[in-house]
Every structure is written in C-alpha cells, then in structure tokens.
Amino acid sequence: MDPLYNPFSPGAGSRPPELAGRENIVNDARIALARTIRGNNSQSQILLGLRGTGKTVLLNEIESIAENEGYITSFVEAPENRSLAEILYPQMRQILRKLSVLENARVAANVALSGLRNFASVFKIAVGDVEISAEPTPGSADSGDLEFDLTQMFELIGKAAKSANRGWALLIDEVQYLKDEELAAIIVSVHRVNQRNLPVIVVAAGLPQIAKLSGDAKSYSERLFDFPGVGALDRTAAIEAIRNPLIKEDIEIDDDALDLIIEMTAGYPFFIQEWGHNIWNSADSSPITLEDAQKASEKALARLDSGFFRVRMDRLTNAEIDYVNAMALLGTGPYKTTDVASQLGKDQSSLGPRRASIISKGMIYSPNYGDVDFTVPLFDDFLRRRLQQ
Ligand SMILES: Nc1ncnc2c1ncn2[C@@H]1O[C@H](COP(=O)(O)OP(=O)(O)OP(=O)(O)O)[C@@H](O)[C@H]1O
Ligand SMILES: [Mg+2]
Structure with a gap:
C-alpha cells in the first residue's frame, strides 16, 4: 500500500498513531498534575521500562x-x-525568565534568579556575565551541597510560579544515568516542595535499574513516588495498537495475521510499530493476510538486525560481546551472574568490571541482586540468530 499514508511510526520518542494500553499511567499523571498546581499533595511518577x-x-x-x-x-x-546541575541550570534560568515577565511573579522570580546565580557559581557552571543580572544574595543556594541547594532552587521557583498561578513541571528522561546522589537530590527537593504545597512536579522515566538510594531520599521516595512499569502491551492493547490505525485508513487485517504480529513482537511497542510499518508496505490491499504478515516479518527482522540491534552491538568491546553472547546461550533471562561466569569458564569475581561496563552502557541491567538481563527486549534472540550464522 502507498507508503505515503503509512500511519505507523517506528522511532525513538515518535508518537504512535494509537497510544495503546497506557490509560492508567496517563490518568494518574493527569490527576497528579491537576492536584499539584492546586497546591494539593500528590504522588509523582518514575516510569520504568526496557528500551522501546x-x-x-x-x-x-x-x-x-x-x-x-x-x-x-x-x-x-x-x-x-x-x-545534573549543569543540565538543570539552563532550564531553571529559562523558567525564571518566563516567570519574571509575569506581573505577579516578577519579584519572586528575581529573588530566585539571584539564588540561581549562586547555584551556577558554586557548581562551577560556565555562564556569561550577562546571563543573570540579579545581584547574588548570600546564603541562597550557595552551599555547594547539591541536595541542599537544589531544594532551595525548587522552593524559590515554586514560590515564583505560585505567585503567577502557574506551575513548573520538570520531565527527566533516561533517569538511570543520574548519579545516586543526583537522584537523591531530586527526590529530597520534590519532598520539600510537596510539603510546602508548591506547584512543582517531577516526572521521570528510565531503565528499570533503581538507584541505590539511602537516608531521607529513600524514605521519601517510597511515599512520594509511584514507579509504574512500562512494559509490553497486553494482547488487547497490542491488537488495538495495530488494528486501530489501520481501521482509520479503512484497512482490515485478518486475525491470523494479527496473531503472528503479536507473537513476533511479544507486544513490545517499538516492535509493534516496526511490524505495522512493514505490513503496510508489504500488503497490496485490504484485508491484510497472514501471507502479508509473514513477508513483513522477514523484512522487519532483517531491518532490526542490521539497524536497531546492530548499533547496540557496535558499542560493545569484544570481551563485552563474549559476555552478552554467554547470556544469550543460557536461554531467556534473567540470568544469574554465576551462570554467565560458568558459561564463560571464568571466575565470577573477575567479571565484575566487565559486567559493570556493559551496565554503564545501558545494554544490560540488574533486575535483582546477583541477576542480569538485557535492557533491549528480544536482544537474546538476536544474539542467538547471529551466533548461528
Ligand atoms: N502505547 C503505545 N502503543 C503503541 N506504540 C507505542 C506506544 N508507546 C510507544 N510506542 C512506539 O514505540 C516506540 C518506542 O517509543 P519510545 O521511544 O517512547 O520508547 P522508550 O521506552 O523511550 O525507549 P528507549 O528506552 O530506547 O528510549 C515508538 O516507535 C513509539 O511510537
Ligand atoms: Mg526513550
């Protein structure tokens, strides 16, 4: 069918034609947002899920x-x-600039800008002289302790936003790359603005490897945050994700074709878009048949193997590739690190640094103590296909 009208959208962050199966997460966020801007306590979200x-x-x-x-x-x-200080600084400056032109927020925004100036200086963020014209106020966000200073900045921004009847929503993607103390600083800051009923909310997302939180941050995080899992779509949602965009274009699809797609994609959203994209281009007319879906599957797999999966392999060293191959040869995850070590014929303790490096590249993660698994769904299948060639 004409690729010009293909509704499917495989690609990082690209909006799907049908946002299937995520009603609960979206509704919870909607409620939290509506509550927070009205000064009511709310639970914020850290969305955790695998790649794609x-x-x-x-x-x-x-x-x-x-x-x-x-x-x-x-x-x-x-x-x-x-x-984190470096990436948040320009965002906080922009928010305060926007607030400072609003009549009711001008005074509070300027107070906050002067705190921000200190913040930039204690965290050695390179800023031009003209960036902030406010005079520095001693004692405002200038301790050099991120947890303390970020909390102050959140409070100052919250007060400025509140005086203009606005709110500040900070969305943080790839949150697994934050250092433990940076995530802790965010959580403690959220706790403070929540306690003071200020209209600031943080919504984050990342791979399901939770930072090692300790102290206050740990106890706050359990109460303040909800950690919804963003996983594969269930059967009903997966069917909607494929069928609804087709129906909008007046195209039907046979049930056995749908079954094949659900089986091949295991309901993972990125793969669903990839398969959808390929069935559209492979089929000649409505209804889409099992045969069309089979042709599309071959194309989709070939495209993934030479693109999506392949680029991830390219980030690994040879020793790291041996490690992930050993995982894949054990079947489907999670894998015990001791089993991976035996598979490699190596001593488990000697593999620690190699494992840590693959984790830091975001390829594998540790779902539980002593276990590892792939962050990319179906990556083990890819590795086995590759080893058989
Ligand atoms: N609910 C959904 N229904 C159908 N398709 C979806 C849904 N959510 C996302 N997709 C599709 O899945 C793909 C991946 O989405 P997205 O980039 O948001 O994933 P991600 O979890 O952020 O991945 P990564 O961890 O690699 O950043 C996109 O092509 C998107 O259109
Ligand atoms: Mg993403």
Whole structure:
C-alpha cells in the first residue's frame, strides 16, 4: 500500500498513531498534575521500562497535559557524562525568565534568579556575565551541597510560579544515568516542595535499574513516588495498537495475521510499530493476510538486525560481546551472574568490571541482586540468530 499514508511510526520518542494500553499511567499523571498546581499533595511518577517500551512517548504526552494545565515545562534527558546541575541550570534560568515577565511573579522570580546565580557559581557552571543580572544574595543556594541547594532552587521557583498561578513541571528522561546522589537530590527537593504545597512536579522515566538510594531520599521516595512499569502491551492493547490505525485508513487485517504480529513482537511497542510499518508496505490491499504478515516479518527482522540491534552491538568491546553472547546461550533471562561466569569458564569475581561496563552502557541491567538481563527486549534472540550464522 502507498507508503505515503503509512500511519505507523517506528522511532525513538515518535508518537504512535494509537497510544495503546497506557490509560492508567496517563490518568494518574493527569490527576497528579491537576492536584499539584492546586497546591494539593500528590504522588509523582518514575516510569520504568526496557528500551522501546514507550517511556519517552509517555513523558511527551504528560508534558502536553501539563502545558494544558497551566504549567511551564522543562524536558531534559539525563546525559551519560554531564552533571545534573549543569543540565538543570539552563532550564531553571529559562523558567525564571518566563516567570519574571509575569506581573505577579516578577519579584519572586528575581529573588530566585539571584539564588540561581549562586547555584551556577558554586557548581562551577560556565555562564556569561550577562546571563543573570540579579545581584547574588548570600546564603541562597550557595552551599555547594547539591541536595541542599537544589531544594532551595525548587522552593524559590515554586514560590515564583505560585505567585503567577502557574506551575513548573520538570520531565527527566533516561533517569538511570543520574548519579545516586543526583537522584537523591531530586527526590529530597520534590519532598520539600510537596510539603510546602508548591506547584512543582517531577516526572521521570528510565531503565528499570533503581538507584541505590539511602537516608531521607529513600524514605521519601517510597511515599512520594509511584514507579509504574512500562512494559509490553497486553494482547488487547497490542491488537488495538495495530488494528486501530489501520481501521482509520479503512484497512482490515485478518486475525491470523494479527496473531503472528503479536507473537513476533511479544507486544513490545517499538516492535509493534516496526511490524505495522512493514505490513503496510508489504500488503497490496485490504484485508491484510497472514501471507502479508509473514513477508513483513522477514523484512522487519532483517531491518532490526542490521539497524536497531546492530548499533547496540557496535558499542560493545569484544570481551563485552563474549559476555552478552554467554547470556544469550543460557536461554531467556534473567540470568544469574554465576551462570554467565560458568558459561564463560571464568571466575565470577573477575567479571565484575566487565559486567559493570556493559551496565554503564545501558545494554544490560540488574533486575535483582546477583541477576542480569538485557535492557533491549528480544536482544537474546538476536544474539542467538547471529551466533548461528
Ligand atoms: N502505547 C503505545 N502503543 C503503541 N506504540 C507505542 C506506544 N508507546 C510507544 N510506542 C512506539 O514505540 C516506540 C518506542 O517509543 P519510545 O521511544 O517512547 O520508547 P522508550 O521506552 O523511550 O525507549 P528507549 O528506552 O530506547 O528510549 C515508538 O516507535 C513509539 O511510537
Ligand atoms: Mg526513550
């Protein structure tokens, strides 16, 4: 069928034609946003899921709900090698600039800008002289302790937003790349603004490897945050994700074709888009048949093997590739690190650094103590296909 009208959208963060199976997460976010901007306590979310399950899409969706609710929003992606202070600084400055032109928020925004100036200086963030014209106020966000200073900045921004009847929604993607103390600082800051009924909310998303929180951050995180899992779609949602976009284009699909797609994709959103994209291009006319779906499956797998999966392999060293191959040869995960070591014929303790490096590259994670698993769904199948060639 004409690729020009293909409704499916495989790609990082690209909005799917049908956001299937995520009603609960979206509704919970909507309630939290509506409560927070009214000064009511709410539970915020950290969305946890494997690669390609739709976390970024959800964060974008939640950002637009926030905008409709009256929030000024900031969307950041935690980088692998930069500090949280560095990525938040320009966002906080932009929010305060926007607030400072609103009549009711001007005074509070300028107070906050002067705190931000200290913040930039204690965290050695390179800023031009003209960036902030406010005079520094001693004692405001200038301790050099991230937890303390970020809490102060959240409070100052919250007060400024509140005086203009606005809110600040901070969306953080790839939250697994934050250092433990950075995530702790965010959680403690959220606790403070929540306690003071200020309209600031944080919604985050990342791989399901929870940071090792301790102290206050740990006890707050359990009460303040909900950690919804963003996983594979169940059968009903997977069917909707494929069928509804087709119906909108007046195209039917046979049940056995749908069954094949659900089996091949295991309900994972990214793969569903990839298969949808390929069945559309493979089929000549409605209804889409099992044969069309079989042709599409071959194309989709070939495309994934040479693209999506392949680029991830390219980030690994040869020794790391041996490690992930050993995992795949054990079957489907999670895998005990001791089993991986035996598979490799190596001593488990000597493999620690190699495992840590693969984890830091975001390829595998540790779902439980002593276990590892792939962060990319169906990656084990890919590795086995590759080993058989
Ligand atoms: N609920 C859904 N129904 C159908 N397709 C979806 C859904 N959510 C996301 N997708 C599709 O899945 C793909 C991956 O989405 P997204 O980039 O948000 O995943 P992610 O979890 O952020 O992945 P990564 O961890 O690699 O960043 C996109 O092509 C998107 O259109
Ligand atoms: Mg993403």
